[in-house]
Amino acid sequence: MTDAPAAIAELIEIMARLRHPETGCPWDQVQDFASIAPYTIEEAYEVEDAIAKGEPAVLMDELGDLLFQVVYHARMAEERGWFAFHDVAKAISDKMIRRHPHVFGEAAARTAEGQVGAWEVQKAAERAARAETGTLAGIPARLPALTRAAKLTRRAGRVGFDWPDAASVLDKLEEEAAELRAELSNEQQAADHEAIKDEVGDLLFVLANLARKLDLDPEDCLRGANRKFERRFGFIEQKLLFEGKSPADSTLDRMEELWRAAKHHERSGR
CATH class of the missing domain: 1.10.287.1080 (MazG-like)
Structure with a gap:
């Protein structure tokens, strides 16, 4: 060694x-x-x-x-x-x-759940020592936005500010989608770019919360979706290549048809 x-x-x-x-x-x-x-x-x-x-x-x-x-x-x-x-x-x-007194000191918090609680108490004390006050203090601003959204609401949830379940988050998602539709239908859309940006942000924030409520990492969910898109679009390009075409030479209808074929191919291969 x-x-x-x-x-x-x-x-x-x-x-x-x-x-x-x-x-x-x-x-x-x-x-x-x-x-x-x-x-x-x-x-x-x-x-x-x-x-x-x-x-x-x-x-x-x-x-x-x-x-x-x-x-x-x-x-x-x-x-x-x-x-x-x-x-x-x-x-x-x-x-x-x-942060591990049950290992290096006093015998306490022997369960995983107990250790999580002890860990959070210790981190809160460390934040207080750094004069970081407030429930949301200490969450790095430069984290990936979806990860930070999940952390912010997880921290808020510890003091009772949270949706009761995933179904409630889905209801909120529908509400935010309706607000975005309303902004998009606004005749002054060009002048309301910031309002549209705000509504899209709200939608993404709620989606991050939905992942959290389902015990999923929102970044991991999106990475999976990215990989899936790459895989399926690669399928489209391969099929078009056999036809002597590229995506730029094809029609949207044809690419949609191949997209559905890619989904079917993945499902049949499971």
């Missing part, structure tokens, strides 16, 4: 050399937190994709890329005198110990 401390030390040293102001990599030298942040997010999604593929070697590689992002941010912070990688590691170790 690889010596873990030595491997981490080597990675930290590689990052330091890349950032060296005189002998480092020209690209790495000019990066900052804002420019690196999109790569950090991208690497997290690539980890998720590797997990979905079930390929251990790919997962190991992607986890390495994600770890490198942590080292990158820690190095930039160290250059500013804020903190270093070892401070990051110590902070998360301390946090995990605080």
